[in-house]
Amino acid sequence: xxxxxxxxxxxxxxxxxxxxxxxxxxxxxxxxxxxxxxxxxxxxxxxxxxxxxxxxxxxxxxxxxxxxxxxxxxxxxxxxxxxxxxxxxxxxxxxxxxxxxxxxxxxxxxxxxxxxxxxxxxxxxxxxxxxxxxxxxxxxxxxxxxxxx
Amino acid sequence: xxxxxxxxxxxxxxxxxxxxxxxxxxxxxxxxxxxxxxxxxxxxxxxxxxxxxxxxxxxxxxxxxxxxxxxxxxxxxxxxxxxxxxxxxxxxxxxxxxxxxxxxxxxxxxxxxxxxxxxxxxxxxxxxxxxxxxxxxxxxxxxxx
Numbered sequence: 001x002x003x004x005x006x007x008x009x010x011x012x013x014x015x016x017x018x019x020x021x022x023x024x025x026x027x028x029x030x031x032x033x034x035x036x037x038x039x040x041x042x043x044x045x046x047x048x049x050x051x052x053x054x055x056x057x058x059x060x061x062x063x064x065x066x067x068x069x070x071x072x073x074x075x076x077x078x079x080x081x082x083x084x085x086x087x088x089x090x091x092x093x094x095x096x097x098x099x100x101x102x103x104x105x106x107x108x109x110x111x112x113x114x115x116x117x118x119x120x121x122x123x124x125x126x127x128x129x130x131x132x133x134x135x136x137x138x139x140x141x142x143x144x145x146x147x148x149x
Numbered sequence: 150x151x152x153x154x155x156x157x158x159x160x161x162x163x164x165x166x167x168x169x170x171x172x173x174x175x176x177x178x179x180x181x182x183x184x185x186x187x188x189x190x191x192x193x194x195x196x197x198x199x200x201x202x203x204x205x206x207x208x209x210x211x212x213x214x215x216x217x218x219x220x221x222x223x224x225x226x227x228x229x230x231x232x233x234x235x236x237x238x239x240x241x242x243x244x245x246x247x248x249x250x251x252x253x254x255x256x257x258x259x260x261x262x263x264x265x266x267x268x269x270x271x272x273x274x275x276x277x278x279x280x281x282x283x284x285x286x287x288x289x290x291x292x293x294x
Binding site for chain 2: 001002003004005006007008009010011012013014015016017018019020021022023024025026027028030031033034035036037040041042043045046047048049050051052053054055057058061066067068069070072073074075076078079080081084085086087088089090091092093094095096097098099100101102103104106107108109110111112114115116117119120121122123124125126127128129130131132
């Protein structure tokens with residue numbers, strides 16, 4: 001229950017931050033990525049603000065043995081640069097520049113019931129499910145015959 | 150630079166940063182929206198259904214913005230979400246964002262904020278990559294095509 005409340009309130013605060021910062025406005029996102037046009041550097045300030053808090057908070061929090069409500073921290077452990085990482089980030093960037101939405105602002109904006117964020121979130125959902133199907137098929141193809149999965 | 154909003158953007162960034170820090174302090178988790186949404190989508194809500202709750206908070210936050218600050222979704226003189234891109238383009242964008250964030254294990258929040266704050270090499274490479282391909286895409290669509 002504690003995790004549920006923390007996550008709900010964090011999601012709420014995150015969305016309010018997105019709205020105030022300009023991230024829920026795809027015109028501003030595209031303006032930030034438009035270096036050859038009338039460049040709008042605002043979103044660098046969003047990232048700067050979020051990083052300022054977390055570069056410090058991360059180090060302070062990680063001095064603790066555990067989080068307040070959980071027995072241990074759940075952090076990513078990989079540190080290798082591989083093709084899926086770079087290829088996936090490249091595809092994501094193309095979609096971000098094309099639509100002006102990334103996942104968080106898309107989900108928050110869907111609450112307006114406006115066609116653009118709804119189409120974006122619907123298609124993003126399909127994209128994630130397609131990725132799951134492709135990976136499942138690959139895993140099935142690469143496991144030896146008779147293998148129990 | 151006519152729509153430059155350094156003050157509001159910094160305040161918003163600080164709030165986003167606080168939300169991310171709270172997730173780490175209380176639950177020990179990275180706030181990667183694409184991963185959280187994927188989990189919620191496939192029925193893996195996690196302990197206490199926290200992934201469902203986070204997505205719910207995002208949507209309720211969006212609803213509050215729509216009611217109290219509709220300017221969050223449009224430029225001062227523009228209509229909401231009017232970027233000049235077609236609905237079809239936004240659909241293709243969604244497919245690429247969904248597939249790409251799964252393949253690349255993260256998006257603007259997980260790599261761009263959480264990962265860079267941890268000085269993760271993977272996240273720094275991912276962020277530089279998606280910023281670069283995003284900028285090239287905008288260049289092509291705004292100035293070439």
